[in-house]
Amino acid sequence: MELKPHYYTLKDFKFESGEVLKEVKMEYTTLGEVQRDGQGKINNAILFLHGWAGDYNSFMRFINLTEPGEVFDREKYYIISTTALGSPGSSSPSASGLGKDFPQYTVADMVNAQKRLIKEHLEINHLLGVIGTSMGGFQSIQWGVSYSTFMDFLIHIVTGPAVIGRNLAIFQLMNNLIETDPSYMDGDYQENPLVAVKNLNQFMFLFAFTIPYYHKAFPSPEILLQALDEQGAEGLKLDARDIVWRNRAAISFDIRSELYKTRAKSLIIGIEGDEYFPPEIEAIPLSKSIENSELFIYKSELGHLGINQVEKMKDVILDFISNK
Numbered sequence: 001m002e003l004k005p006h007y008y009t010l011k012d013f014k015f016e017s018g019e020v021l022k023e024v025k026m027e028y029t030t031l032g033e034v035q036r037d038g039q040g041k042i043n044n045a046i047l048f049l050h051g052w053a054g055d056y057n058s059f060m061r062f063i064n065l066t067e068p069g070e071v072f073d074r075e076k077y078y079i080i081s082t083t084a085l086g087s088p089g090s091s092s093p094s095a096s097g098l099g100k101d102f103p104q105y106t107v108a109d110m111v112n113a114q115k116r117l118i119k120e121h122l123e124i125n126h127l128l129g130v131i132g133t134s135m136g137g138f139q140s141i142q143w144g145v146s147y148s149t150f151m152d153f154l155i156h157i158v159t160g161p162a163v164i165g166r167n168l169a170i171f172q173l174m175n176n177l178i179e180t181d182p183s184y185m186d187g188d189y190q191e192n193p194l195v196a197v198k199n200l201n202q203f204m205f206l207f208a209f210t211i212p213y214y215h216k217a218f219p220s221p222e223i224l225l226q227a228l229d230e231q232g233a234e235g236l237k238l239d240a241r242d243i244v245w246r247n248r249a250a251i252s253f254d255i256r257s258e259l260y261k262t263r264a265k266s267l268i269i270g271i272e273g274d275e276y277f278p279p280e281i282e283a284i285p286l287s288k289s290i291e292n293s294e295l296f297i298y299k300s301e302l303g304h305l306g307i308n309q310v311e312k313m314k315d316v317i318l319d320f321i322s323n324k
Helices: 056-066 107-121 135-146 165-179 182-187 194-205 211-217 221-235 240-251 256-261 283-289 303-308 314-322
Strands: 006-014 020-031 045-049 078-083 127-133 151-157 265-272 293-299
Touching: 006 107, 020 056, 020 107, 045 056, 045 107, 045 135, 056 078, 078 107, 107 135, 107 240, 127 135, 135 151, 135 240, 135 256, 151 314, 165 182, 165 194, 165 240, 182 194, 182 240, 194 221, 194 240, 256 283, 265 283, 265 303, 265 314, 283 293
Parallel strands: 045 078, 045 127, 127 151, 151 265, 265 293
Antiparallel strands: 006 020, 020 078
């Protein structure tokens, strides 16, 4: 199955900084058919939010769960998957053509853009639920705080309420790799700083899995270095300004003092072995800070990328949604 993108332009979008863009493009896809209540309002919509390097197509990891009778049965639910503000496909430094003049946005800006797409374009006044993974989880947590009565449930997967500790260092070092590259030219470059984005993606690769998994999956130096080269090649597809702006949004994210505003029933999912979001630091404290929340943790030698093992979480999600 192929997910097809759609586009909508938000007019006069105001950022938290006070800056206004006359046009902000939002990329999204939908799956399933809308259902309406007695007043004709859509009442079966679920919003999915992708991680740091994803886009609307990131929902494909859950596509097998949209079959009849499955967790996200597309005959029962109307799934909306967006490309976040700041990621190409939607408006970003690279996609907008504004480059370094693109406003610095926040996680709240990302959510506000999604809210406008949902309300003014898709004409949905209430969501059944919001699901976020990794950096998409920053956004789902923000949704619960900013628009506490707009959804019935929230599912936060391998994420946390603030960028602190090693994650803060990782995001900052990523930006340092770019901003200290002479070809970055303080963001005023014409040619993408390829060495910087290559090195950055290789650096991120070091935290994708559990440490033992690197020894298991890459048993020889040749195999490991080949994988490292492949990650570098993938990095060449990324735009340096998009990375810097996105990382700044992450670095400024800290919503811990506002979690009490969350009203929707929440499911928090962590992975034992996640190098980015260890459950004892992220999922467990988050669950203690949100009333009416449930916690589920599973083991995966894939670490953070254990998020792709959706079969390990599907029964818990199904039960959670069914008993919302």
